[in-house]
Amino acid sequence: MxxxxxxxxxxxxxxxxxxxxxxxxxxxxxxxxxxxxxxxxxxxxxxxxxxxxxxxxxxxxxxPLTMPMMALASTAVDRIGELRDGVIEQIAKYAETDLVCYWTDEPKELAERQAKAWMPYIDWAKETYGAEFKTQTGIMHVEQPENSVRAIREVVEGYNDWELSGLSSATHCTGSILLALSLTEGRIDSAQAFEDSQVDETYQIELWGEDWEAKDRRDVIKKDLQSVVDWLTLIRD
Structure with a gap:
């Protein structure tokens, strides 16, 4: 067989x-x-x-690909239920290298798009969690304040296993714990989360077009982010 x-x-x-x-x-x-x-x-x-x-x-x-709620439920029980501390560590670690903290300086148009899309998340994290994040142009690592990383970890620790399943998916989809928390806390919807996590990719597509692999990848991210929203609605009903 x-x-x-x-x-x-x-x-x-x-x-x-x-x-x-x-x-x-x-x-x-x-x-x-x-x-x-x-x-x-x-x-x-x-x-x-x-x-x-x-x-x-x-x-x-x-x-299985047509069963997103079953997938998230399985993650909550099989992965998080057994490895909760490790999952929390994995998610919270995104605060050290969050997507929204790494900007470009050229081209200017992309830099402006990044600032417009991402600065609100940095401001929100400071206002909501008292977590200040530094931004950096280029790919060089920027050390984030230890108390800010700790503050985000404490927020993640406050999520139950069912909520963590959704937060984990959203974090991996967006590459940003700040974007993911904004989504799970209801500050933004899935479309906004997708748009703001794909600023660089969308810019490149506008310049050079989109191949089928990139389209498929982006379609999966869109679906997964909406599944997170649906999931959170269902577990909090």
Whole structure:
């Protein structure tokens, strides 16, 4: 049997059941588990309903790429649930080299776009978290204030495992913890997060055009950022 072959749909019915303070999805009456075979006790009925809808929509074969809520739930349980401290460290480390802190000086038009898009995030971090960030032109590393990095880490530590799953995805998509926090805190929407994380790429596309690989990559980022917004709505419902 080829382990890479798509998994056939092995169930007929999908349902949602309450279990104490949480909710479970069942497939033919059996509780749905994570890929690592861990319990999937979901925090809200809205999230359970969304997962059930994804599983019910599968046809002859199961297509994981069409199940973003299941992917985020699996991350929360299998990765964050087991490696929470490491995930927090990984996310918070973006504060040391955040995208919005590295600007260009040439061409002038791109530099102006970066300043317009990114300075509001730096100002917001100072106003909201008391975290001051330095900007740098070029690729040379700029050392950020230790207390600022610590402040961002404390914010990340305050997220529960379900929220961390969304924050982790948003941080990796944008390359910026400040952008990701702005998204997860509801300050910006997914379209704005995409636009502001892609300032350099969009500028280059305007100059030279967009190949299919770049388009596919950008489309995935757009979808993933919207999935984070949907996820946060569902877990906070």
């Amino acid at each position: 080829d382990p890479s072959a798509p998994l056939k749909r092995f169930y007929k019915t999908v349902a949602v059941e309450q279990d104490g303070d949480g909710f479970r999805v069942t497939l033919d009456g059996r509780q749905l588990k994570s890929p690592a075979k861990r319990s999937l006790l979901l925090p809200t009925k809205a999230l359970a309903d969304a997962l059930a809808k994804e599983w019910d929509a599968q046809e002859e074969h199961i297509q």
